[in-house]
Amino acid sequence: DCLVALSGGRDSSYGLHYMKEVLGMHPIAYTYDWGMVTDLARRNQARLCGKLKIEHILVSADIKKKRQYIRQNVLAWLKRPTLGTVPLFMAGDKQFFSYANKLKEQTGAKITILCINPLERTSFKTSFCGVKQPEKHYHHYALSVLNQVKLGLYYGKEYLLNPAYINSSIWDTMDAFVSYYMIPHTFLNLFNYIPWDEGTTNSTLIGKYNWETALDTRSTWRIGDGTASFYNYIYYSVAGFTENDTFRSNQIREGIIDRETALEKIYEENQPRYESIQWYCNTIGIDMGFALERIKSIQKLY
16 A cells, blocks of 8 residues: 555665554655675575565666766766766666656555655755755655756866766766656655654664674674765865754754764764775776775875
């Protein structure tokens, strides 16, 4: 009776558990693999779906092509690095939304459930493009038509200034823009209806499902995403903060944690995850040493 998006990360894993075990729904799990779903995420998906006895539909892109597109965009970015164009590395996963709509129709599911923590807003990514996303838009994919135009103009300018971006990935990137911002998004977000609690999420997954954590960080956020360690290293090196800072800042604003606790957590969470960065570089076929030296040479914003 519902389709639940399952990345293998903590929030979607907990959401799948909640839909089945707490609400008594009968979900089908859905994953879009664009080449950056890690083995750890795959194992956690299998643990959840196996124990819950849930059908798991895996839609796979052309992995070789997708990784080649990432490689082309990362190498182009390294020639002229700007923080506004970092999201190009993740453009390949946005067709997730298109396939979610197709699967909802094909399976006859009544609703599609996303499990996105509203405290994980990362609107700073579009802010680096000069596009300010109003806080009232709690959906990650919500941009006004005017802001979509501004974003398109920003990327158009960057493509002209750096022709290396004009490669075989460009059509996939354009399709990603349409999938993310322009097609119907008739999804419900579970965490708009129930409170998100980090302790409950972690203890439930680890205790009930033997959910696996990463070896190179104590954080449980984005550990199944092969791209996060690389782009967060860029943001931390150049801007002095990462997604972890915005997440913990939002927790402070909501009164969930105090500032001192947040600072302790982000000090640990912002440590570079070199093993994961090495996996990312090896997977897309770039030299890690060259990439990190280039990133270190970028003028700091702090």
